[in-house]
Amino acid sequence: xxxxxxxxxxxxxxxxxxxxxxxxxxxxxxxxxxxxxxxxxxxxxxxxxxxxxxxxxxxxxxxxxxxxxxxxxxxxxxxxxxxxxxxxxxxxxxxxxxxxxxxxxxxxxxxxxxxxxxxxxxxxxxxxxxxxxxxxxxxxxxxxxxxxxxxxxxxxxxxxxxxxxxxxxxxxxxxxxxxxxxxxxxxxxxxxxxxxxxxxxxxxxxxxxxxxxxxxxxxxxxxxxxxxxxxxxxxxxxxxxxxxxxxxxxxxxxxxxxxxxxxxxxxxxxxxxxxxxxxxxxxxxxxxxxxxxxxxxxxxxxxxxxxxxxxxxxxxxxxxxxxxxxxxxxxxxxxxxxxxxxxx
Amino acid sequence: xxxxxxxxxxxxxxxxxxxxxxxxxxxxxxxxxxxxxxxxxxxxxxxxxxxxxxxxxxxxxxxxxxxxxxxxxxxxxxxxxxxxxxxxxxxxxxxxxxxxxxxxxxxxxxxxxxxxxxxxxxxxxxxxxxxxxxxxxxxxxxxxxxxxxxxxxxxxxxxxxxxxxxxxxxxxxxxxxxxxxxxxxxxxxxxxxxxxxxxxxxxxxxxxxxxxxxxxxxxxxxxxxxxxxxxxxxxxxxxxxxxxxxxxxxxxxxxxxxxxxxxxxxxxxxxxxxxxxxxxxxxxxxxxxxxxxxxxxxxxxxxxxxxxxxxxxxxxxxxxxxxxxxxxxxxxxxxxxxxxxxxx
Numbered sequence: 080x081x082x083x084x085x086x087x088x089x090x091x092x093x094x095x096x097x098x099x100x101x102x103x104x105x106x107x108x109x110x111x112x113x114x115x116x117x118x119x120x121x122x123x124x125x126x127x128x129x130x131x132x133x134x135x136x137x138x139x140x141x142x143x144x145x146x147x148x149x150x151x152x153x154x155x156x157x158x159x160x161x162x163x164x165x166x167x168x169x170x171x172x173x174x175x176x177x178x179x180x181x182x183x184x185x186x187x188x189x190x191x192x193x194x195x196x197x198x199x200x201x202x203x204x205x206x207x208x209x210x211x212x213x214x215x216x217x218x219x220x221x222x223x224x225x226x227x228x229x230x231x232x233x234x235x236x237x238x239x240x241x242x243x244x245x246x247x248x249x250x251x252x253x254x255x256x257x258x259x260x261x262x263x264x265x266x267x268x269x270x271x272x273x274x275x276x277x278x279x280x281x282x283x284x285x286x287x288x289x290x291x292x293x294x295x296x297x298x299x300x301x302x303x304x305x306x307x308x309x310x311x312x313x314x315x316x317x318x319x320x321x322x323x324x325x326x327x328x329x330x331x332x333x334x335x336x337x338x339x340x341x342x343x344x345x346x347x348x349x350x351x352x353x354x355x356x357x358x359x360x361x362x363x364x365x366x367x368x369x370x371x372x373x374x375x376x377x378x379x380x381x382x383x384x385x386x387x388x389x390x391x392x393x394x395x396x397x398x399x400x401x402x403x404x405x406x407x408x409x410x411x412x413x414x415x416x417x418x419x420x421x422x423x
Numbered sequence: 424x425x426x427x428x429x430x431x432x433x434x435x436x437x438x439x440x441x442x443x444x445x446x447x448x449x450x451x452x453x454x455x456x457x458x459x460x461x462x463x464x465x466x467x468x469x470x471x472x473x474x475x476x477x478x479x480x481x482x483x484x485x486x487x488x489x490x491x492x493x494x495x496x497x498x499x500x501x502x503x504x505x506x507x508x509x510x511x512x513x514x515x516x517x518x519x520x521x522x523x524x525x526x527x528x529x530x531x532x533x534x535x536x537x538x539x540x541x542x543x544x545x546x547x548x549x550x551x552x553x554x555x556x557x558x559x560x561x562x563x564x565x566x567x568x569x570x571x572x573x574x575x576x577x578x579x580x581x582x583x584x585x586x587x588x589x590x591x592x593x594x595x596x597x598x599x600x601x602x603x604x605x606x607x608x609x610x611x612x613x614x615x616x617x618x619x620x621x622x623x624x625x626x627x628x629x630x631x632x633x634x635x636x637x638x639x640x641x642x643x644x645x646x647x648x649x650x651x652x653x654x655x656x657x658x659x660x661x662x663x664x665x666x667x668x669x670x671x672x673x674x675x676x677x678x679x680x681x682x683x684x685x686x687x688x689x690x691x692x693x694x695x696x697x698x699x700x701x702x703x704x705x706x707x708x709x710x711x712x713x714x715x716x717x718x719x720x721x722x723x724x725x726x727x728x729x730x731x732x733x734x735x736x737x738x739x740x741x742x743x744x745x746x747x748x749x750x751x752x753x754x755x756x757x758x759x760x761x762x763x764x765x766x767x
Contacts, residue, residue, distance in 0.1 A: 320640055
């Protein structure tokens with residue numbers, strides 16, 4: 080039994096080449112059927128050129144438009160009714176596929192997913208969650224990393240619930256430690272938002288360890304790190320910038336002496352391995368948690384392998400039934416906050 | 424003519440040893456007279472043990488108490504009237520010294536400085552500024568990194584003015600590029616705070632380049648990066664955590680093969696160099712901008728060299744007259760906002 084996954088064939092910086100090759104890798108290795116969404120004719124030709132006579136469970140679904148990386152999300156989502164993102168997400172809504180993956184414009188993907196799929200009952204704001212490597216060797220989840228600026232404490236509370244479910248059901252962490260990203264560990268530390276969120280999350284039936292600091296993102300002391308989308312986005316992009324600086328500084332430092340040049344040569348492969356471990360796209364992209372359907376967003380620089388990983392994560396999310404779990408959690412735990420009116 | 428600098432002898436994790444040795448290094452190399460603040464008797468003995476018969480311009484100023492790293496700032500500042508921080512900062516207030524340096528509890532140092540020195544006229548909130556290395560090879564300034572959570576747009580505007588003056592007068596950048604840390608480059612991107620701050624800073628006579636992102640902290644595209652203290656602190660501590668992760672992952676990655684072990688050996692020195700460049704204490708600590716006097720705060724892990732650098736930076740700040748420039752800037756540019764009442 081194959082899992083149907085829709086893939087935005089026009090997402091990544093070098094699309095559709097990585098998408099075509101990534102879909103092929105995925106179909107060879109995973110129990111998936113990939114629905115490639117994009118310009119039918121050119122995708123068909125591209126696939127044929129790579130596959131030759133090999134037959135794989137890949138379908139092509141036509142979409143006449145696509146959203147570029149530098150397009151403004153709000154405008155693109157409104158204007159392009161037949162974009163590959165919109166068509167792919169409609170397949171999710173119509174239950175023709177179990178999940179969707181794109182390596183395209185993150186803002187546009189989030190906006191399109193919210194519009195086409197809508198939020199799960201009880202979820203006020205969907206959140207983008209990324210998996211980061213840690214000193215302990217286990218991954219941690221950071222959310223929200225960009226879907227929501229100017230959050231309310233209740234939003235952070237919901238992020239905690241969704242992130243905890245993600246850690247348990249997909250990353251298989253049995254009792255995930257949940258923390259609020261702040262500027263000090265004591266309960267009173269932080270800004271108005273985190274202090275109020277602290278009080279709310281403390282009441283939840285999760286393994287709440289209180290405030291954590293920026294350094295805890297990577298040290299393995301916490302499994303689910305909750306923050307508003309502004310702070311999460313700054314933390315994520317600061318990390319990207321610093322990783323690049325580290326690489327360049329090490330390179331420069333290593334090549335100042337002859338012996339160091341040897342060191343640089345020998346350690347290049349090691350550094351590349353490491354870089355891959357830090358790269359979110361190797362983890363298969365970031366899920367948008369809290370929408371009615373599986374939507375995973377990858378990095379624009381995704382290569383074949385990253386695309387395959389994205390498809391894998393979409394399939395894992397679909398199998399774990401995480402959205403159903405989130406919906407159950409919110410409708411059960413907050414009946415009084417979300418009166419079961421005619422809305423659902 | 425020596426510049427008088429007060430040094431908190433009881434600040435760093437291993438105090439007073441690094442402070443004693445750092446003061447000695449500073450006096451041997453720089454035109455400074457160091458006023459070591461702490462328990463008179465033990466400091467005298469410690470100095471004598473290291474110096475022997477050498478005579479250096481070091482004075483000892485007695486303080487019977489000191490604030491520990493893990494003490495709560497608010498309580499420590501109130502309770503310990505004779506702490507080395509308070510006594511040292513009083514020397515600044517009384518103009519007995521030109522500046523103060525501590526490698527102690529950051530929160531306590533900021534609180535004590537605000538209480539003992541007070542804010543400069545026109546400055547609503549002093550800000551802690553750090554210098555970070557960038558890809559371009561030139562340093563950049565990030566502020567605020569922890570003095571103020573829950574900022575107003577006007578606070579960020581003032582940070583921009585103070586950071587720009589710092590970059591010009593101490594780092595000698597002739598026309599510093601000033602940016603607001605946000606989640607996208609376009610003017611409309613960000614949260615309520617950054618959007619309003621953008622509009623205010625745009626009006627200032629500074630080289631404003633608009634919004635910058637987390638990755639711009641380290642890429643050399645911006646000289647002065649302005650943010651609220653919560654976001655700045657998260658960015659700073661995330662960087663510390665990631666630097667540690669990078670080191671550990673590289674080490675692990677390098678030692679998995681024999682050739683990589685050789686690589687590890689060869690590159691260790693290079694990595695240590697690099698680590699030093701990333702370490703704020705090597706840059707001599709973070710100035711608290713906007714108080715009536717020079718107050719530089721270093722890392723708790725400061726060694727002899729870092730203490731010497733802190734003393735050097737305090738002297739440089741005093742010589743650059745940055746506080747006088749900030750005061751002039753604010754009283755000239757905002758006469759209507761800060762009515763010259765009897766307060767000054």
